[in-house]
Amino acid sequence: MQRRNIFAASAAAGAAALATPALSQGRIEWRMVTIWPRNLPGPGVAAQRCADRIGQLSGGRLTVRLFAAGEVVPAPGAFDAVAAGTADLYHGVPSFWISKSPGIGFFGSFPFGLTAYERQGWMMHGGGQPLYDQMYARFGIKPFIVGDSGPQWMGFFRREIRSADDFRGLRFRTAGLGGEMFRRAGASVVTLPAGEIFSALQSGTIDAAEFVGPFSDLPLGLHQVAKNYYYPGVQEPSSAEEIGINMARWNALPDDLKTVVRIAALSLHEETTTEYDTRHPIALQELVSRHGVTVREVPRELLQVFASTAADMMAEYRSHSDAQVKQIADSYATYRERSQAYMMQSYGAIFNARGAAIRRG
Template identity: 50%
Template sequence: MDRRKFLSAGTVGAAATALASPAIAQDVRQWKMVTAWPKNLPGPGVAAQMLADRITTLSGGRIEVKLFASGELVPGPGVFDAVSEGTAELYHAVPAYWGSKSKGILLFGSQPFGLRADEQFGWLYHGGGQELYNEMYGRFGIQPFLCGNSGPQWGGWFRDEINSVEDLKGMKFRTTGLASEMCRKLGMAAEAMSGPAMFQALQTGALDAGEFIGPWTDSALGYQQVAKNYYWPGVGEPSSAEECGVNASVFAELPEDLKQVVRFACESLYNPVWTEYTTKHALALKKLVDEDGVQVRVFPQDVIDAMGAASAEVIEELRSDEDELVQRITESFIAYRDSVGGYMTFADNGQMNARASVMGY
């Protein structure tokens, strides 16, 4: 896909009687969705439009959602505040962008050496995470819902090969969320910026390396043109949940059936979005290697070990955060991670290891 295509910038049916038309029209809510993404960016931009369309369709046109991409109504980093303040009714973004509000928020999106996509959904829906998610975002007048996941993210695009953990010191690296905290502990200069801005920074040398999402989205943004070393595993974000935030007052005023529409629209997209990422990442990676000359490289073990030690420090700091709610969120996350992680040794990990021993993948 040409990266320039997305970097450039409900009709109600005829009523049976004249008396019915005004009643139907009065029941239509017109919502503005602001997003953190360029319009139709493969991955999150596509998922945002899917959510807008699904809410409109499932509501029978009673909620008409119009999507405004990053920069069209507000800048991408401003979507949280726009919904909190009522400038827009809802947004599509990721929790990893809101660490300045509270570091506790970051656990709802991704965690270094943390939860996979299915485990993240499990924590919120079956492990008490949603109640904590609601409590934290309620401070800002937002009702949050998970609505997708990128699956395992990649370690990043590096201009130069990495041979040891020493090579990371002083490196200017784009990342977000708790992965930023992990990287800083390794002596890296972690910088947050948009996906398109990362391309520019890699091209000019303002960045030495950076990670965004994975092969499907990354290749659309053109990173393979400016950095050829593509590293795995992306232990900084074993998954990255996408979220929908709805203005809490607007949500509270909905009739119960429309509240359920919004909830179900988000919940029902989680698996389709995640599996689309997985399917298209696989296809895009093959093209990157076969046609674009990308070198797929694995991080040396000392790098992974150092990242593991740094991430453990990050989680321990959250456990002792001065905010009691952040402490509760962290303890809930740890309890779920450890419980499900122990089971996965026998379940998914066992199956994947067995398949690899026979099939080679």
């Protein structure tokens, strides 16, 4: 897919399209705003899939009309538009809203934190969902996780990074608590929506950029101007996608339609997360074989800086003056500590054994 096709979003719909939800013979229409270009592989497609799924499962009683980033609301304004009731729901990521509270960031990812499947386990069985609901209720929003892009890549860099000194001072597009880690490690962090990253990297306004991973990074075209692609993306071992629904709109739904939204969110998490895991390796091969991208590992010295910084951040949040942030950080860290040894003995050991078996042929 060419960049010009991805970003050819229609701006014909005006702000009037985000008026009070349409009601016709018992049917409800919600207006969804997103932080993504329309049909961007990965999150843009997932947003449309979410809108369609709710309509399908409700038998058309609750339909969702999607407006991509910039069509009626700029990407950074999606959360506030829903909180204010000028839009009914948004599709985005928690990392975009951490200026509201650092506690929000944990539901998307934390540096050196939970994988997608661990984070979903924390949400569903480890007390995460009630904390998620409580935090977003501050802003009049009912949230649901609807997917996860899996482990992020550290991103595309115009120049090779050989040491921690090479990293310091870089103008780096990133976001969320991972972005806060990079800032504390010495980068000059710039948060940009997806549609603005390429031009900033091309013009030299930024030196490096991370977005998601190969599946979504490839169509952005970042590889055209930065050939060094770094892993691991320890800033986001997972990256949850979410919908946030205006609380008044949510409360007005009958119980059966609330169930529809919950089931849609669960089914979308499974479908979207496994799609990323399937598409990432295919896109990575294309980046390397067709576009001359060089895959590089983050220098160990720099990883150690990141690890120390992330540990300081966790300690800070676990003693935060906001009791709700502290509770979220404590719950997240406790789940991570309990999960770590078992995951290394189960999934980690299986990956190591499988790799050895594959190498033997």
